[in-house]
Every structure is written in structure tokens, then in C-alpha cells.
Amino acid sequence: HVQLVESGGGSVQAGGSLRLSCAAPGNTVSRHCMGWFRQSPNKEREPVAGISFAGSKIYYADSVKGRFTISQDNAKNTLYLQMDSLVPEDTGVYYCAAAAYCYSGSWSRKREYPFWGQGTQVTV
Numbered sequence: 001h002v003q004l005v006e007s008g009g010g011s012v013q014a015g016g017s018l019r020l021s022c023a024a025p026g027n028t029v030s031r032h033c034m035g036w037f038r039q040s041p042n043k044e045r046e047p048v049a050g051i052s053f054a055g056s057k058i059y060y061a062d063s064v065k066g067r068f069t070i071s072q073d074n075a076k077n078t079l080y081l082q083m084d085s086l087v088p089e090d091t092g093v094y095y096c097a098a099a100a101y102c103y104s105g106s107w108s109r110k111r112e113y114p115f116w117g118q119g120t121q122v123t124v
Contacts, residue, residue: 002028002032002115003024003115004022004028004097004115004117005022005023006095006096006117006119006120007023008020008021008120009094009121009122010122011124012086012124013124014087017082017083017085017086020036020096020122021078022079022117023077024077024079027074028077029077030053030055030072030074031053032053032099032101033107033112033113034050034051034070034098035048035049035102036070036079037094037096037097037110038095039092039093039095039119040093041092045095047107047109048060048061048094049064049068049069049070049081051070051071052107053102057103057104061108063089067083067086068082068084069084070082079096083122086124087124090124091122091123093119093122095119096116097115097116098114099112099114099115
């Protein structure tokens, strides 16, 4: 079992920025595919960004390209999501997730990720 803990959510005005963090045990971040998903009220949980094993590939949903940046710090076992130019449609609960591996066709599928954090609320 992999325990993931998100932090960094909050309320921000449109156009503002937030940085989310996801703390993971051991070398989870460097040895797994990591993803960020979000869920708004009455909507399905949707993919936001993903980063493959050892950070070799990065993926973004079209809605956040150019505004969000996913990154990882292996020394700190932490995954990040830098969110800039936020808009009200970015409001939701943001979750980080871990999977054994991912590729361009799989990173966005929730079912590929067996491990999830508890989520952090972002309100724009």
C-alpha cells in the first residue's frame, strides 16, 4: 500500500497561482508513474497531468496545457503541480495518484492508478 498526502490547496482569485504538493513514502515518486486528477461537484474525476517513471515523459490535459506544470523532487519524495493563470473552471478537489507504469495511452485513465491521496480543495 502506498500512502499519498496532498497539500497546498486553497482559495485564489482568477489569474492567480497555487502549487500543490503530494508527499509519498520511500522512493514512490521516482519509481512510479504519478498523476494529478481533479473532481468538481457533479462531475467525473478527470485527469490533469501525469509524469512517467523517473520523469521521462510528461502529459497534460488540453485544458491545462501552458498553465500547469507537473514536476517531482526525488530527493524529497514529492510530486508537485504548479498551477498558474487559474480560472474558475479549475475549481475542484485535486488528487495525486500512483501507478506502476504509464504511457501516453494510459496516464489519463483512473483505473490505471491503484493508489490515491485524500485530495486537496482548490477554489478559484
